Amino acid sequence: MKKFGMIAILLLLLIMTACSSGASSGDEYPSKNLEIVAPASPGGGWDLTARSVENVLSGQKLVEENINVVNKPGGGGEVGWKYLESKDSHSLAINSSLVLTNNLLGQSEMTYEGFTPIATLATEWQSLAVPPDSEYESAKELLEAIKEDPASIKIGVGPGLGNDDHLSLVQAASEFGIDPSQMNFLVYEGGGDVVTALLGGHVDAVTTSLSEVKDQYLADKLNILAVSSDKPVEGIEDVPTWTDQGIDLVFPHWRGIMGPPDMTEEEIAYWDEKLSEMVETEEWQKVLENNDWEGFYKNSEETKAFMDEQHNLYKSLIEDSGLVK
């Protein structure tokens, strides 16, 4: 019995080496099944992004090879991206600003430069919301009150400090001359809990993704004081942007996709072609619409420049926020 086990293992090893050597032998890319890593549990934002990309690429026959979505949750993306680091160019992973902030906050050794930028896909916008009967009717009024007594205004945020929800308001406050490290943030489990806390009057304001509060706003359950987009958002054109209110701030909450280190130019070009086709499809537009996302496509080169620029921005924001000393 033991012998048989050994033989089976040996055979398996043989097959495995055969496969991996096949992959690296200069065949046309991609030479085997592709993999998109969602560094989160099924059902979360990253997972849905990965599955949408897979669904459109395969469904529209843009990519012939099988694409598997693999979930590697944990450590705010850390586990999934570490996994990607060890894979070959047939694996890609979904990312967001956490790939920058994990390192800046001292929570991870990995840096964004350790991966190959492939594309930026879509963005959401951030919002600042208050209860409908709030005494603050504009973002400026609220910021004035915070400036006067930073601790007096309770602001809900989730699921953790240092994320885009938190940092977008940090940036707005800094622009307004407030020391963000003095502000009173209450951290909730997630976007939904933040909204519940606001509706129940347990916090004075919340900073969260626009999609969490848009329907509530349309149902008159709360008031949105500002959105972080560059122009008014479709469906809620009456909500002013930060720039409309004289605060120089456009803050995308983007999602992108990246590859393991050292991908070749041909491999990168392959994805530039496929993904630029994908974002033009009707199906992708539908995905954007359903999720309240906005198209934010940048190809690999643009994404590289964008990441550098974002890295510098986040670095200064995190310093302002007082999270890292």
Place this chain on the structure above:
Amino acid sequence: MDGSSFMEGLFISLEPMNILWIIIGGFLGTIVGMLPGLGPATAVAVLIPVTFGMEPVSAIILMAAIYYGAMYGGSRSSILINTPGDGSAIAATFDGYPMAQKGQAGEALAISAVASFIGGLIAVVGFIFLAEPLANFALEFGPAEYFLLMLLTLSAIVALSIGKMVKGFLAMMLGLTLSTIGIDTQTGVYRFTMGIPHLSEGIDFLIVIIGVYAIGEVLYNLLTIDQEKKEKKKVGKVWFTKEQWKRSKWPILRSGPIGFLIGVLPGAGGSIASMISYTTEKQISKKPEEFGEGAPEGLAAPESANNAASVGAMIPLLTMGIPGSGTTAVMLGALIMLGLRPGPLLFEQQPETAWALVNSMFIGNIALIIINILLVGLLVKILDTPAKVLYPIIVLLAFIGTYTLSYSTIDFFLLLIFGFFGLFLKVMDFPLAPLVLALIVGGEMEQNFRKALLSSDGSLDIFFSSGVSIVLVILTVVSLLYPLIFKFFKRRNLANKTDKISKSS
């Protein structure tokens, strides 16, 4: 409530395809609920790619059926092999397993199915008439109220540990300690993660459940396997007796509404609902000493409550777009993908979809009681399975279930650690539930306590500032003092009796 959309929803849910989805979902839910570690959240998540091709309304009906189906299934393994399939099935081990050991496995399975059914029906009726006001009531719950609700849940440990109070509290402290592992959300500081990124989100309580219950139980039985009597275990009838029904009737009817109300609160859910209903029943019972020894009402009450809670959890999801539990969070993500956005506008813009779901829960509960009663005869055969076949299967399932939690092999080590730890606790005669319960509520309890104090500038008055919080404080105090009161009355009764005896003599 809007009558015509209600009828329209009823017709949608009665479409043959949708009835088929309800049955498939309910059956799947029962199965995943039964298997340790594989819960409704995993099942719904795995089905996401399948739902891509479905009508949104069918998708939501299917996913909801899996959710409440799992509530039926969860207690099956609690009763038969003392291994809860999920947090909400822990309470079913307290009396369900003793019933099975007494040779009443069939009765236990049947009564828990009926309890789930009635609890579900109570909750669906509650949903139809009370969705809106209850959603608003749930908003009243701020950090202080959540903290107190969880404190009340932990006070249940007192009721559970009568006779071995010190051990119960030690287990609870351990659970609370474990719950501090991971990133602290208020400050972003990593606590006790030992540099392992995997631990940054804390230890999943499901691993601990599978470890201490499933693996622990198997190990414990391996130790005692030689002493096991060779005689075949009795499985009892597949239906409960009149006497058992009489004892369970009122607990079921009381626990349904309790579970429903707790389920409506985002973040509370089935574990807390079943625990609170169990202790409530134990405390108002005339025979509390029978609880834990196989009292049918001790099984019926939490079963009614957790199913009602799963229906209640749909209220914040549908009326506010706020997921109240892990499973509803996954559902929300999947529905958004399909272009159906649960939230304040759903009942205005697509009332027929919302009412189709509510009606499907009616049909689903009917389908599930039939499925589960039919399964009783089959499931009791598990008890006849020889240990050498059954235990490897349990271990295998435990590992599979653990892997599906976060697709990581690190969890296997945790599973084994907790398995041996569970064995240790069993050998030392520690109660397991306080440990797991404290781990389930500990993290949230701490965060809510700190949020409450942050928002009150450190003043403890916030815990007495609302009607809800005062009621919760009173309930907790009563619950904590209950053993004293219990003793006092017992002594007085005894004294009375001796009085009478001495008088008569």
